Amino acid sequence: MEHLVEHMRTSYHSVHEPTCRICKKHCRSFESLREHLIGPLPKEECKRIFSNQGCKFCLVILNNPDELRLHQEICQLPSGVLAQLANLSIFDNLTIDNVQIRGPQVAALACKMVGGGGGSDGSLDPCARVCLIDEYESMIFHTYVKPPTPATNYRYQTTGIRAEYLSEALLLSQAQRKIQDVLYNREPMRKLRPTDGKASILVGHTLDRDLSLLQINFPATMMR
Known part of the structure; x- marks a missing residue:
């Protein structure tokens, strides 16, 4: 019991962390949650329930x-693709690109950085994963991004990134263009405005840093 109390005092779990809906365990990333449920060493009770009632x-x-059957018919991907994604390695190397079919009024951006990707002291933290969702929490774009120099710390527990995921990842310039397509929505930079325009309102934490890493210019009046 003392160990549990100490863990609860020092872990500082975030309400934003993925949580197993069966045993309520907090996980550092969705990849960690997936491994908890269907990975090589899952918790048996959670695995049993998830195998019958969980969306993979x-x-x-x-x-x-x-x-579950009805849910899978309207989940993010069609059921035919859903079966293929049951394999962890297939999902983790996937680029999800719905840019062509969406023009959201609001888009949320999040980046994950790896460590040691350059700099004279190895301290630069390049973006290695980026995700955009719309105001309904539907995925617009997700991809891994190849750092300009080799990473030395993938920070898997918080980023869900492994070395093999970056071997065929998009270049920064490719990911940048996709994100700009969503945010600008065919409007030139000089015409971007928060009202009566086509461009998206951008929300997120540390947007200044994320946009700087992605080398994207976006007006502060359009960010929340």
């Missing part, structure tokens, strides 16, 4: 197999 794409737990 979004990791939600449904009340019964019938609800």
Whole structure:
């Protein structure tokens, strides 16, 4: 019990962390949650329930197999692709690109950085993973990004990034163009405005740093 109390005092779990809906365990990333449920060494009780009632794409737990079947029909990817994503390595190397079919009014941006990707002292933290979602929490774009120099610390527990995920990742310039397509929505930079325009309002934490890493210019009046 003392160990549990000490863990709770020092862990500083965030409400934003993925949580197993069966045992309520906090995980540092969705990849960690996926391994907890269906990885090489899952928790057996969670694995048993998840195998019958869990969506292997979004990791939600449904009340019964019938609800799961209906859920999978409207989940992020069609059911035919969903079956292929049950393999962890397939999902983790996936680039999700819905840029062509969405023009969101609001987009949320998040980046994950790896360590030691350059600099005279190895202290630079280049972006190695980027994700955009719309105001309905639907995925617009997700990809891994190849750092300009080799990373020395992938910070897997918080980033979900492994070395093999970056071997075929997009270049920064390619990811940059995709994100600009979403944010600008065919409007020139000089015409971007928060009202009566086509461009998206951008929300997120540490947006200044994320946009700097992505080398994207975006007006402060359009950020929240």
